[in-house]
Amino acid sequence: MEKVSRLEFLKQLGFGGAALMATLCAAGTSSCKSNSASTSASTKDFTLDLNQSAYADLKIVGKFMVVQDVVIACTVAGTYAAVTVICSHEGKKQVGYRESQKDFYCTAHGAVYDQQGKGKSGPSSGGLRVYNTSLTGNSLRIYS
Numbered sequence: 001m002e003k004v005s006r007l008e009f010l011k012q013l014g015f016g017g018a019a020l021m022a023t024l025c026a027a028g029t030s031s032c033k034s035n036s037a038s039t040s041a042s043t044k045d046f047t048l049d050l051n052q053s054a055y056a057d058l059k060i061v062g063k064f065m066v067v068q069d070v071v072i073a074c075t076v077a078g079t080y081a082a083v084t085v086i087c088s089h090e091g092k093k094q095v096g097y098r099e100s101q102k103d104f105y106c107t108a109h110g111a112v113y114d115q116q117g118k119g120k121s122g123p124s125s126g127g128l129r130v131y132n133t134s135l136t137g138n139s140l141r142i143y144s
């Protein structure tokens with residue numbers, strides 16, 4: 001009897017494309033790598049002390065930092081926008097903030113998102129996960 005891999009077996013059963021991926025993911029195989037899974041992953045809740053020199057840039061309007069895979073931008077004095085660094089196009093961690101356009105931009109292929117994470121232009125029609133921000137004194141909380 002011919003030995004076939006699980007992948008070949010599922011293909012022979014007629015599984016293909018998304019159905020095959022869903023089946024493999026449900027089976028917990030290592031081949032389960034989905035952009036949507038990574039972009040929707042994980043809740044966040046952390047607080048940054050803006051008095052620490054490491055976060056000094058966040059006191060400057062137009063600057064941004066990436067902390068725990070979250071792009072945090074100071075959009076207006078004392079006001080912040082926070083989105084995932086993971087682009088919804090192909091899952092690259094290349095999203096940053098552009099002060100000149102006051103938007104989020106992925107350097108991989110040029111996807112543009114507004115400050116609410118909504119896709120504006122470029123190759124991605126999906127949006128970015130947005131996180132809440134709350135500033136109390138010099139403590140900036142980022143949370144889901």
Ligand code: FES
Nearest residue numbers: 087089090106109
């Ligand atoms: S991965 Fe961001 S634009 Fe393609």
